[in-house]
Amino acid sequence: MEKPATDRINEKEAVIVIRNVYKSFGNNHVLRGIDLDLYRGENVVVLGRSGTGKSVLIKIISGLLKQDSGTVKVLGQEVDRLNDRQLQELRLKLGFSFQSSALYDSMTVRENLEFPLVRNQKHLSRKEVEDAIDRVLDAVGLIQTKHQMPSELSGGQRKRIGIARTLILRPEIMLYDEPTAGLDPITCIEINNLINKVQEEFKTSSIIITHDLTCAKATGDRVAMLLDGKFIKQGTFDEVFNSNEERIKSFYNYNFIE
Amino acid sequence: MNVKPPREYVITRRMDTFFINLYDASKFVLRFFKEVLQPPYEGREIIRQCYEIGYNSLPLISLTGFITGLVFTKQSRPSLAEFGATSWLPSLVAIAIIKALAPLVTALIAAGKVGSNIGAEIGSMKVTEQIDAMEVSAVNPFKFLVVSRVLATTFMIPVLMCYTGGVAMFGSYLNVHVNEMTSFVSFFEQAFQKISFLDIFASLTKSIVYGFTIGIVGCYKGYHATSGTEGVGRAANSSVVISMFLIFVEEILIVQIANSIK
Numbered sequence: 001m002e003k004p005a006t007d008r009i010n011e012k013e014a015v016i017v018i019r020n021v022y023k024s025f026g027n028n029h030v031l032r033g034i035d036l037d038l039y040r041g042e043n044v045v046v047l048g049r050s051g052t053g054k055s056v057l058i059k060i061i062s063g064l065l066k067q068d069s070g071t072v073k074v075l076g077q078e079v080d081r082l083n084d085r086q087l088q089e090l091r092l093k094l095g096f097s098f099q100s101s102a103l104y105d106s107m108t109v110r111e112n113l114e115f116p117l118v119r120n121q122k123h124l125s126r127k128e129v130e131d132a133i134d135r136v137l138d139a140v141g142l143i144q145t146k147h148q149m150p151s152e153l154s155g156g157q158r159k160r161i162g163i164a165r166t167l168i169l170r171p172e173i174m175l176y177d178e179p180t181a182g183l184d185p186i187t188c189i190e191i192n193n194l195i196n197k198v199q200e201e202f203k204t205s206s207i208i209i210t211h212d213l214t215c216a217k218a219t220g221d222r223v224a225m226l227l228d229g230k231f232i233k234q235g236t237f238d239e240v241f242n243s244n245e246e247r248i249k250s251f252y253n254y255n256f257i258e
Numbered sequence: 259m260n261v262k263p264p265r266e267y268v269i270t271r272r273m274d275t276f277f278i279n280l281y282d283a284s285k286f287v288l289r290f291f292k293e294v295l296q297p298p299y300e301g302r303e304i305i306r307q308c309y310e311i312g313y314n315s316l317p318l319i320s321l322t323g324f325i326t327g328l329v330f331t332k333q334s335r336p337s338l339a340e341f342g343a344t345s346w347l348p349s350l351v352a353i354a355i356i357k358a359l360a361p362l363v364t365a366l367i368a369a370g371k372v373g374s375n376i377g378a379e380i381g382s383m384k385v386t387e388q389i390d391a392m393e394v395s396a397v398n399p400f401k402f403l404v405v406s407r408v409l410a411t412t413f414m415i416p417v418l419m420c421y422t423g424g425v426a427m428f429g430s431y432l433n434v435h436v437n438e439m440t441s442f443v444s445f446f447e448q449a450f451q452k453i454s455f456l457d458i459f460a461s462l463t464k465s466i467v468y469g470f471t472i473g474i475v476g477c478y479k480g481y482h483a484t485s486g487t488e489g490v491g492r493a494a495n496s497s498v499v500i501s502m503f504l505i506f507v508e509e510i511l512i513v514q515i516a517n518s519i520k
Contacts, residue, residue: 091396102391116395
């Protein structure tokens with residue numbers, strides 16, 4: 001199902017601006033001159049095959065990796081020029097949902113959510129912390145798992161809790177790394193709906209990294225196609241996939257044959 | 259003309275890797291000392307780690323300490339008996355246990371149990387992106403994972419060493435009591451006649467150094483784990499091997515320093 005157009009996108013206010021970004025690992029040139037804007041209220045899907053540097057891109061945006069050259073501005077700040085304290089402050093406005101969910105497996109779901117909250121908002125009372133935890137668990141529809149360990153959850157539930165853990169800090173920007181990877185089709189639809197719900201309810205702007213066209217179509221206001229380290233096409237889903245570019249066609253066909 | 263290709267390595271590949279790792283490890287240790295002084299402090303996590311490291315090591319440490327004391331006494335008796343000097347057993351055992359065996363046995367057991375545990379735990383958090391997840395949620399993973407564990411090992415290994423010493427002495431006493439009918443008070447009076455404050459201080463210092471070594475090596479190896487589950491296994495394994503190696507090197511150095519002070 002294609003995502004209906006949203007009127008909340010503010011094309012004058014770019015929250016992420018990426019210009020001419022290069023990144024290599026030894027002789028492997030992963031990103032070769034990337035340009036991308038993310039506007040406030042918008043969901044941008046970065047599509048591409050595995051190993052094309054999609055995850056590297058969002059790790060650069062979040063400051064987990066540094067680009068070799070080029071600039072990455074998040075909310076007006078150049079990420080690679082920030083000191084530790086500034087980077088930490090910026091990260092409070094940036095939510096990162098990992099492909100593997102990256103839940104702390106020695107903690108319960110409640111403790112996973114409490115962990116970043118109590119360390120970043122020390123003024124909160126015990127009741128306020130519990131309320132915030134209940135609120136985000138309710139938003140992802142998993143309030144019943146509050147006292148369970150991550151090992152007791154299914155793949156889809158783990159993804160949802162991973163998203164809840166980022167939402168608890170009320171980020172302005174969400175970065176999703178392969179949110180539907182390894183999930184069954186019905187759970188994929190639930191995750192896609194959750195991404196759209198987060199955009200609406202939490203007023204976030206998001207970059208969604210995926211190679212799943214169904215996810216791209218359902219969640220993306222705009223799609224950017226990454227191939228050989230560069231964006232070869234950007235636009236709405238239909239604009240991108242109606243193009244005559246052979247590589248895009250083959251990606252499209254391969255995805256549906258797969 | 260025959261052009262010589264540029265050298266790929268400064269010295270050799272192995273030597274380059276060794277020096278790069280040494281530089282990385284030094285940076286890691288310096289970062290520990292920087293972070294340990296800066297607030298916020300992870301008090302609850304430090305206490306939790308002390309409990310994990312101390313309390314959970316007690317059964318193994320008790321058994322090892324007891325057997326060490328008992329066997330050392332049993333093995334030393336024939337040699338002393340040849341000179342009719344079995345009455346020296348308590349002093350001999352006390353010197354051996356307090357000055358060398360208790361710190362060393364505790365450290366080696368802890369390197370195996372605690373060091374491998376730290377390496378594997380942090381290593382698995384690294385390869386499953388849990389450390390990255392902490393970083394992106396504006397939590398300092400170094401402070402939470404590394405500083406707390408290193409402080410806990412540095413504090414708990416001396417405590418465990420004192421406990422091991424006590425248990426080993428008790429094992430020794432049981433053996434002496436059964437063979438020579440020596441009373442509890444008389445055994446410990448004789449035992450501590452030859453032990454000075456400097457001996458106890460040197461042993462405590464050794465244990466603090468061993469504790470720090472076990473913690474920092476385990477954390478460093480875990481923090482730099484790569485290549486999935488195989489990397490986690492390697493991190494755990496190398497934590498134990500490197501900790502044990504460093505413990506023996508430190509043993510030699512501290513004994514030399516203590517002797518020169520005497």
